[in-house]
Amino acid sequence: MSRIPRPYLALAVAVPVLLALAACSPLTALNALSPGGASERSADLSYGEGPRRMLDVYRPKDASGKAPVVVFFYGGNWVAGERADYAFVGRALASRGIVTVVADYRLHPEVSYPDFLDDAAQAVAWAARQAGRYGGDPKRLYVMGHSSGAYNAAMVALDGRWLEKQGMSIRDVRGWIGLAGPYDFLPIENPTTRPVFHFPDSPPESQPVRHVSATSPPALLIAARSDKLVDPQQNTGHLAALLRANQVDVKEMYYDKVSHTTLVGSIAAPLRWLAPTLDDVAAFVLRHGDDAASPHASEPRRAH
Numbered sequence: 001m002s003r004i005p006r007p008y009l010a011l012a013v014a015v016p017v018l019l020a021l022a023a024c025s026p027l028t029a030l031n032a033l034s035p036g037g038a039s040e041r042s043a044d045l046s047y048g049e050g051p052r053r054m055l056d057v058y059r060p061k062d063a064s065g066k067a068p069v070v071v072f073f074y075g076g077n078w079v080a081g082e083r084a085d086y087a088f089v090g091r092a093l094a095s096r097g098i099v100t101v102v103a104d105y106r107l108h109p110e111v112s113y114p115d116f117l118d119d120a121a122q123a124v125a126w127a128a129r130q131a132g133r134y135g136g137d138p139k140r141l142y143v144m145g146h147s148s149g150a151y152n153a154a155m156v157a158l159d160g161r162w163l164e165k166q167g168m169s170i171r172d173v174r175g176w177i178g179l180a181g182p183y184d185f186l187p188i189e190n191p192t193t194r195p196v197f198h199f200p201d202s203p204p205e206s207q208p209v210r211h212v213s214a215t216s217p218p219a220l221l222i223a224a225r226s227d228k229l230v231d232p233q234q235n236t237g238h239l240a241a242l243l244r245a246n247q248v249d250v251k252e253m254y255y256d257k258v259s260h261t262t263l264v265g266s267i268a269a270p271l272r273w274l275a276p277t278l279d280d281v282a283a284f285v286l287r288h289g290d291d292a293a294s295p296h297a298s299e300p301r302r303a304h
Contacts, residue, residue, distance in 0.1 A: 026261075027085035030268040034087070037061070039094030041087070042134060047103065047126035048119065052110070055103040055123055056083055058090030059134045063097060066137035068174070068285050071101040071127050073120060075147025075180075075264070078196045079108050088268040096282040099136035101127045105152065108196045113206055117162045120152040124173075125166035142285055143176045146264040147230065150181025154208035154239070157217050175218040175288045177281055180260050182230045183208040183239040212242040218249040220284040222277065224263050225254040253280060 042057040060067060072089055074081045083102045093100040105119035124143055131138045145153035156162050157176035163169060184207055188194050197206055204210060221240050223232035232254060240252035255275040258266055266275040 025085075026265070027088075030265055030270065031085070031087045033270045034091050034268045035095075036087070036091045039091045041090065045126075047123050050106070052104050052106045053119060053122065054083065055101050055126070056087070056090060057134050058087075058094040058100040058102070059136070060094050060097050060099070063099075063135050066132070066140075067097050067099045067135055068140035068142065069099045069101065069127055069131045069136035069138065070142045070144050070177075070285060071103060071124050071153075073103060073105065073123075073143070073145035073149030073152040075145070075149045076107070077190070077192050078113075078116060078148050079192060081107070081149075086264075089264070092267045092269070092278050093282070093285075096278065096286075098282065098285055099131060099134050112195065113197045113203070114162075117152060117155050117159075118165065120156050121162035121166050121168075124156055124163065125168055128168065128172060140174050140285075140288075141172060142174055142288075144179075144281070145177075145181065146179040147181065147260065150178035151183065151208065154178055154181055154183055155211070157219070158208050158211040158213075159205075160211075170215065170217060173217045175220070175284065177220045177284060178222070178236070178239075179277070180223050180227055180230050180232075180263050181208075181221070181235060181239075183235045185230075185235065209239055209242055212239070212246055212248070214246045214248065216243060216246065216248045218284075218288055219243055220251045220253070220281065222253045222255065222263065222280065224258045224260055225256050227260045227263075229260040251280075251284065 038061055039058045040061050045055050047053050047055055070093055074086050083104045086102050090100040090102045103123035105116045128138045128141055143153040143156050153176050157170060157173050160170050186202055186207060188197055188199050188202055221236045223236040240250050243250040257274045262274060265271045266277045
């Protein structure tokens with residue numbers, strides 16, 4: 001049987017995706033076209049008061065032993081987003097043996113900085129306490145996000161104030177993953193973002209780059225090389241350089257075939273030909289999940 005040339009294979013995958021996108025929202029299409037057979041979902045779990053403090057847990061169906069845990073925060077410029085739209089992320093990571101928590105958080109105009117960071121830390125604390133019930137190992141806890149969700153993940157991992165409110169420490173985070181995150185964006189130019197961060201009085205301490213230290217957890221920073229929404233060098237590149245200067249283990253990656261939005265979409269099965277996002281995230285989590293490989297492994301951890 002002759003092989004089908006690679007360009008035709010890519011086209012064969014892309015056509016049904018494009019047709020699906022034409023019929024419904026892009027995220028709905030990705031969810032519909034992403035298999036869930038390797039994972040199980042526990043939905044509509046509350047980590048705090050109110051409808052925006054809810055989360056879903058995706059766990060490997062046939063896992064043996066305790067799995068690493070990733071808490072994922074989606075993007076939407078802190079004004080939009082729903083956890084149900086990112087089922088494809090939970091399913092994909094669970095298929096790689098990772099218990100995945102996809103969390104909602106309060107949005108503007110209901111709240112502004114820093115309220116959504118309290119929500120993010122509260123979701124992480126919930127995962128640390130409850131992971132064992134879903135086959136997860138709370139000692140192998142990661143935070144991850146895309147776009148504004150990557151900002152949330154960065155602040156939880158780098159700025160100890162938020163986890164400390166939950167009786168935790170950044171040392172309880174084994175590592176974190178940022179996809180196309182804004183980490184250094186003052187002065188704020190985006191008119192939608194300005195009221196979220198109290199422009200023109202945006203606090204300098206609201207920026208993740210202000211909180212890098214030698215105790216920061218390992219990081220995987222991924223961006224689209226041609227990102228038109230969040231400058232990859234000003235944000236991903238600058239933060240990576242600061243982490244390296246503080247002797248923090250950081251892996252910095254730029255992909256050529258994705259945009260700001262399709263970067264997270266490339267985690268879904270139909271779009272994985274665009275970039276190895278899922279492979280790189282899973283490799284990072286599983287590598288740092290090995291106690292011998294983790295620079296945080298020998299550090300004391302607080303009880304939950």
